[in-house]
Every structure is written in structure tokens, then in C-alpha cells.
Amino acid sequence: MKNRSFLLGTAILILLSFVALAMAQGNSALTPPDMPAKMKATIQKSLQNDKTAAKTRQLIKPGEKPGYLGIPGAPKPNLLVGLLWAIWVGWIFSSVGAFGGIMAGVGHITIFGLGDYAKSFGKGSPVNKLLTDSIRVSNQWLVGLSGLISSTNYYRMGRLVAPLGFCLAIGGIGGSWVIPEITAGKISLKAYLGWFGIAVFVIGAYLIYQLTPAWAAKKKESQAAADAYQKAVKEKADTKEKGVRIVQGSWTFMIIAVACVVASTLWINLIGSPKWIAYLLLLIGWALTFFIGKIRFTFYGQEFGFTAWVPMLGGIFIAAIASFLGIGGGFLYVPFLTSVAGLPMFLVAGTSALAVLIGMIISIFTYMVGKGVLVSWGLIGAELVGIFIGSMLGPRTSKYIPDKVLRLIFIILAFYVGLRYTTKGFIGRSIVPPF
Amino acid sequence: MDPVVGWLKTIDPILIAPYRWFENPMIGWWLGTFILCLWVVILGDLTILLAFRVNEKYIKTLLQKTDYYHEQSLKAKSLGDDSAYKKINWLANEEFGKSFFMLMAMGMGSLWPAFFAVAWLNERFGQLTFLILPEWAGGYHINFIGPFVALYILARYIFTTSKSCLKTLLFDNTERTRAKR
Numbered sequence: 001m002k003n004r005s006f007l008l009g010t011a012i013l014i015l016l017s018f019v020a021l022a023m024a025q026g027n028s029a030l031t032p033p034d035m036p037a038k039m040k041a042t043i044q045k046s047l048q049n050d051k052t053a054a055k056t057r058q059l060i061k062p063g064e065k066p067g068y069l070g071i072p073g074a075p076k077p078n079l080l081v082g083l084l085w086a087i088w089v090g091w092i093f094s095s096v097g098a099f100g101g102i103m104a105g106v107g108h109i110t111i112f113g114l115g116d117y118a119k120s121f122g123k124g125s126p127v128n129k130l131l132t133d134s135i136r137v138s139n140q141w142l143v144g145l146s147g148l149i150s151s152t153n154y155y156r157m158g159r160l161v162a163p164l165g166f167c168l169a170i171g172g173i174g175g176s177w178v179i180p181e182i183t184a185g186k187i188s189l190k191a192y193l194g195w196f197g198i199a200v201f202v203i204g205a206y207l208i209y210q211l212t213p214a215w216a217a218k219k220k221e222s223q224a225a226a227d228a229y230q231k232a233v234k235e236k237a238d239t240k241e242k243g244v245r246i247v248q249g250s251w252t253f254m255i256i257a258v259a260c261v262v263a264s265t266l267w268i269n270l271i272g273s274p275k276w277i278a279y280l281l282l283l284i285g286w287a288l289t290f291f292i293g294k295i296r297f298t299f300y301g302q303e304f305g306f307t308a309w310v311p312m313l314g315g316i317f318i319a320a321i322a323s324f325l326g327i328g329g330g331f332l333y334v335p336f337l338t339s340v341a342g343l344p345m346f347l348v349a350g351t352s353a354l355a356v357l358i359g360m361i362i363s364i365f366t367y368m369v370g371k372g373v374l375v376s377w378g379l380i381g382a383e384l385v386g387i388f389i390g391s392m393l394g395p396r397t398s399k400y401i402p403d404k405v406l407r408l409i410f411i412i413l414a415f416y417v418g419l420r421y422t423t424k425g426f427i428g429r430s431i432v433p434p435f
Numbered sequence: 436m437d438p439v440v441g442w443l444k445t446i447d448p449i450l451i452a453p454y455r456w457f458e459n460p461m462i463g464w465w466l467g468t469f470i471l472c473l474w475v476v477i478l479g480d481l482t483i484l485l486a487f488r489v490n491e492k493y494i495k496t497l498l499q500k501t502d503y504y505h506e507q508s509l510k511a512k513s514l515g516d517d518s519a520y521k522k523i524n525w526l527a528n529e530e531f532g533k534s535f536f537m538l539m540a541m542g543m544g545s546l547w548p549a550f551f552a553v554a555w556l557n558e559r560f561g562q563l564t565f566l567i568l569p570e571w572a573g574g575y576h577i578n579f580i581g582p583f584v585a586l587y588i589l590a591r592y593i594f595t596t597s598k599s600c601l602k603t604l605l606f607d608n609t610e611r612t613r614a615k616r
Contacts, residue, residue: 079442093540100536145546219529222522226507229519302512338528344512345505345527349535377557378443381550384543388482391540395493 039069039374045126052125059120060127068114069134069374071127077112079382085111086383090390092410095398099207099410102200104142104383105326106417108135109193112379118189125188132189134374137367139326141380142387144360154350161351163249163295164343166258167308168333168355170289171315173261174282176362179323181268184367192325194425197418199325204414207407244347247303249295253288254308260285265362286312299347310340315355322356323363443555450555464563468556468583472590475548480594482544490541497534504530549587556583 046056060072067074085107093100109115118131154160209215264281292308318332333352337343343351416432424430443450454467487494504527511519556579565577 090540090543093536096533096536100540145543148546218522219526222526225511225519226504226523226526229507229510229514229523230503300509302509334528334532338524342521344508344524345501345531348528349531376554377550378554381547381554384547384550387540388486388544388547391537391543392486392489394537394540395490398493 039071039130042126042130043071046121049124049126052122052127055120055122055125056127059117068112068117068376069131075113075117077114077376077379079379082107082112082379082382083386083389086386087390087393088386089383090387091393091397092390093387094391094394095401096406096410099203099414100387101139101142101331102203102414102417104387105135105139105196107383108138109189109196109421115189115193123188123190126185128188129185130374132187132192133184133367134376135189136187136192136324136326137364138375138380140323140360140364140367141375142383144357144364145384148357148360154353160354161244161297161299161343161347163246163251163254163297163308164306164311164337164347164351165354165358166254167289167292167295167306167311168315168351169358170254170257170261170285171312171317172319172355172359173258173265173362174286175316175319176323176359177265177268177366178282179320180363180366183324190425190428192425193421196325197421197423197425199321200414200418200421203331204411204418207411207414211404211407211411245298247296247298248305249297249308250292253292257285257288257292260288265366269366286316299344302344304343304347306340306342311337314340315359319355319359319363322359443551443558447555447559451559464560465582465586468579469586469590471552471556472583472586473594475552475587476590476594478548479545482547483541486541486544490537494534494537497530497537500530501527501534553580553583 043056043060046052060074062072064073065076066072067076086104089100089103089107092103114131114135118128118135121128121131260281264278264285267281268275268278289309289312294305294307296303296305298304314333314336318336321332333355334348337348337352338345419432420430423432450471451467453470454463456466457463504523508520508523508527511517511523560579563579565582
């Protein structure tokens with residue numbers, strides 16, 4: 001099967017997902033009610049519970065101006081603040097890279113006041129959980145759009161490996177709907193903060209590793225190898241063949257496996273019960289990858305290969321983490337594909353972008369269609385503008401700020417944010433100011 | 436309520452105008468939304484054009500390094516030196532990381548108008564539903580998002596094709612004129 005057919009199939013899947021998204025939001029018989037009604041229903045649910053009713057009545061006062069998601073008296077994210085914060089995020093993306101996603105998450109949680117507002121409803125409050133889910137999905141929109149933009153570009157450049165994309169998708173699709181299915185409406189802001197903080201620590205540790213002598217030595221050694229090969233004699237194999245060519249792989253099992261996981265997603269989101277059918281379809285899809293065997297392909301005349309279930313398993317875990325936190329997909333796929341699958345950079349880039357995109361679509365679909373989670377479209381639009389402006393500034397400032405200084409700044413930030421969120425989440429209060 | 440609603444109200448008369456060109460409200464809705472999608476595509480493209488003009492040199496430098504390491508890694512692979520391939524490939528991924536996030540952030544420029552358009556459509560037509568399957572087949576309705584996405588893809592396709600045709604027409608004509616002279 002050629003890359004074109006695979007990408008066409010993916011495009012149709014994306015379009016059907018959005019059509020089903022709109023379809024589900026419009027028909028209350030199948031899915032949760034449309035946005036304002038969903039918010040009302042959540043507030044009603046809070047009022048029916050003695051533990052959460054008092055707090056809800058205290059915080060939501062009819063007659064006050066509607067704020068975030070139409071809640072009377074809720075914080076109304078200031079567009080200017082949102083824009084400025086997004087410029088900061090865009091500047092980070094264009095200066096250092098991955099840490100921008102963390103800062104986008106920090107914006108939704110802290111800067112716009114949504115995290116503290118959600119937390120104020122108290123543990124167990126349905127409003128707390130809906131707001132937490134809204135924050136998670138807002139993070140995912142920003143992360144997932146990166147997958148959309150880069151997938152489109154890499155498709156044009158022919159840097160996608162269809163079978164690898166399929167195997168990642170088989171795992172990723174499952175990981176992307178199972179997590180929202182079992183956690184949406186159940187995760188309080190406190191728990192989310194704690195896990196988000198741990199993810200920030202992991203990224204901070206990676207940034208620290210990049211400043212160590214071991215890293216510098218590895219970079220020097222690799223640079224020497226690259227310079228040596230610059231003078232090397234032309235490769236023996238035919239390098240005129242620059243595209244991806246599949247040499248070995250079982251398409252039958254692969255296609256059936258993809259169909260099973262996609263069917264499981266549609267079942268759980270559009271039909272709902274019995275849920276065991278969705279889980280069964282998912283498990284069948286995953287199990288089939290063990291029968292696909294080894295997949296071999298050539299790229300630039302060189303042969304590469306991987307065992308189908310390896311990216312499938314990686315896809316499950318990475319998509320699950322990205323779906324739970326709203327960040328981290330791209331950051332994890334790249335080292336996974338490089339070290340486990342041993343793929344060249346050109347292919348890792350395009351294929352991981354596609355995996356991030358598919359995971360995003362499924363996860364957002366499940367949160368917003370299956371669970372009726374709400375987002376603020378205008379806020380995301382303003383953030384995109386800010387990120388874009390920030391990306392214009394990064395190249396200009398990079399001349400004046402050395403790379404090492406930048407990384408040091410972000411390491412300090414990562415540890416501050418990680419400490420604050422982890423302690424706030426797991427022990428109930430921050431050990432760094434503001435307390 | 437969406438925080439951009441106040442700002443969107445100021446441009447509401449411009450956005451709603453095409454919806455009122457026809458007596459039939461459904462024709463008006465489809466035409467108006469298609470024109471909205473065209474606005475979104477054009478604004479997005481202009482933003483991206485600006486981005487690449489401003490950052491052209493920086494992007495070229497980043498991508499040159501990435502391409503260089505990629506080429507050397509494949510040379511190592513072709514000569515059977517897996518150890519060197521892994522090292523150089525790792526370096527290529529490090530360089531790629533910088534350009535990836537940079538290009539991604541710039542790419543946000545092509546999508547920002549779509550979210551404002553959706554916010555405006557939500558305010559104006561949030562309660563609108565379209566029956567796509569009759570009651571006997573399930574009675575499924577859809578809201579504005581599905582048609583908006585479909586029209587956006589159509590608008591992007593038409594705009595991209597028109598751009599290529601225009602470029603070919605203008606460029607070919609310019610070359611022919613130069614050749615005649």
C-alpha cells in the first residue's frame with residue numbers, strides 16, 4: 001500500500017471524526033448535551049451532593065457576569081494576559097523547544113486562574129472535574145495542532161512510514177480513548193497537578209542531562225563521526241531511491257487491527273454500552289499486531305526494520321500519558337522511535353508527528369464527544385496568535401542569549417514548576433512561593 | 436461565554452453579511468460559512484507567508500544542519516557502520532528538535548483564524564443543528580462544527596489550487612514575454 005493511500009485514509013478518518021464530533025454534540029440521545037446544557041447539568045449534579053452543594057452555592061452566584069465556560073462569577077481569562085503568555089510559550093518553542101508545551105499547560109492551570117478556581121469547588125465536585133478536564137483538553141488542542149501542521153508537511157516530503165504509523169496508531173488509538181474513558185470526570189485538579197508536576201520534573205531532568213559533560217562528550221563524538229563521513233566515499237547502495245519502499249510486512253493483519261481499534265473508539269463514544277464490546281475490539285486489535293511479524297522497508301537505499309508489536313506497545317503508553325496530561329507525546333515518541341526502532345531522523349520526525357496527531361484526534365474526540373468536555377475556542381485562538389508571535393521573536397533573541405544560559409533558565413523554571421505542582425497536588429500546599 | 440465575544444461583536448456585521456445575501460436561510464448559511472472559511476484560509480496563509488519571510492535565514496540554517504547530519508548518518512549506514520549511524524542519527528534528532536518546535540510554532544499562524552471563526556459561529560449559530568439521518572434511520576443531527584471543517588478543507592483546496600494555477604499562468608506569461616523581447 002502506498003503512503004498516499006494511507007494518508008488519504010487518515011484524512012478521511014480525521015474528517016469522519018470531526019463529523020462525528022459535531023453529530024454527537026447535536027444529538028442528546030446518543031451523547032452528552034451541547035455545551036451550555038452540559039455545564040448546567042454538571043452544576044446540578046454538584047448541588048445534589050451534600051458535600052459539594054455548599055461550596056457550589058458559595059462560588060456560583062446567579063446574576064454575576066458569566067466567566068469561563070459560561071459559569072457566573074468564574075474567572076474570565078484576560079485575552080491580553082493570554083496573548084502575552086502565549087508569546088512567551090512561542091518564544092520558548094522557537095528557542096529551546098519542548099518546554100513550551102509545559103508552559104502552555106502552566107498558562108491554562110495557573111496564569112488564567114482556572115486551576116485555583118477548579119480547586120475551590122473542593123474534592124469530588126463534578127464542577128472541579130469538568131474544569132480539570134477542560135484544562136487537559138485545552139492543552140491537547142495546542143499539542144495536537146503541532147501534529148497536524150507537521151504531519152501535513154512531512155506527508156508532502158514523503159517522510160512517513162505507513163506501516164510504522166499504523167502500528168503506532170493501533171496502540172495510540174487505544175491509549176488515547178481508554179484514558180479519557182476511565183479518568184474523565186474522575187480526576188480532580190489536585191491529582192492532575194501532582195502528575196503534571198512529575199512530568200515537569202522528568203523534562204527538567206532531561207534538560208539537566210543536556211548540560212552534563214557526558215552529554216557534551218557524546219555530542220563531540222557524534223560530531224566527529226559526522227565530519228568523518230562527510231569525506232567518506234559515496235555509499236555503495238543506490239541512494240537515488242530516496243522514498244520509503246516497503247519490502248516485508250503483513251498488510252492484512254495490520255488493516256484488520258486498525259479497523260478493530262477504530263471501531264472500538266467509535267463504539268465507546270457513539271454507542272456506549274455494552275462497554276465490553278469496545279474493550280474486546282481493542283484487545284483484538286492489539287493482539288493482531290503480534291501476528292504481523294517483522295516489517296522491513298528501505299529508505300534512501302538503506303534497509304530498516306522493526307517488529308510490529310514494539311511500536312504498538314510504545315504507542316499505548318505514550319498516547320496514554322499524553323492523553324492524561326495533555327502534553328508529552330512528541331517528546332516521548334522521538335527517543336522511542338530512535339532508540340527502540342533505530343529509525344533515521346527524517347522518518348522519526350514525520351511518523352511521530354502523525355502518531356501525535358492521531359492520538360490527539362482520538363483523545364479530544366473521546367473527551368469532547370464521549371464525555372462532553374468543554375473548551376473556550378476564542379482563548380485557544382488567542383493563544384495560537386501569541387505562539388506565532390513568539391516564534392518570530394525566538395530567532396532574533398537567540399543571537400544574544402547563549403543556548404546554555406537558556407537551558408539553565410528553563411531548568412530552574414522546570415524545578416520551580418515541578419516542585420510547586422507536585423507538592424500542591426500530593427500534599428495539598430506548595431512548598432515554594434506563592435504558598 | 437468566550438472571552439473573544441466582545442471583540443467578535445465589532446466585526447460581526449462584516450461576517451454576517453454574506454449569510455443575508457439570499458432569501459433562503461440554508462443557502463445563506465452554507466454560502467456565508469464558505470466565505471468565512473475562505474477568510475480563515477487567506478488570513479492563515481498570509482500569516483504563514485509573513486512568518487517565513489521574517490525567519491527565512493534562521494530556518495535555512497537550522498534545516499541545513501539537520502539535512503547534513505541526516506546525510507552523514509545514511510552514509511554511515513550504507514557502509515555498515517551501525518555505531519557511527521546511531522551517533523550521527525542521534526545528533527540529527529537533536530538538531531531536528533530545534534527546527535521542529537520552531538516550525539510548529541510558526542505553523543500556528545495558519546490556524547489561529549479558524550478558532551476565532553468557530554468562536555463566532557458558536558455565538559451566532561451554536562444552537563443550529565442539521566438533520567443528516569431521518570428519524571427512521573436514527574435521527575442523527577450535527578451542529579456547525581462538522582460542516583465548518585468540511586467547508587474549511589474545501590476552501591483550502593480551492594485556494595491552494597487557484598494559487599498554483601495563478602502562479603503558472605503569471606510565471607509562464609512573464610517568461611514568454613521575456614523570450615519574445
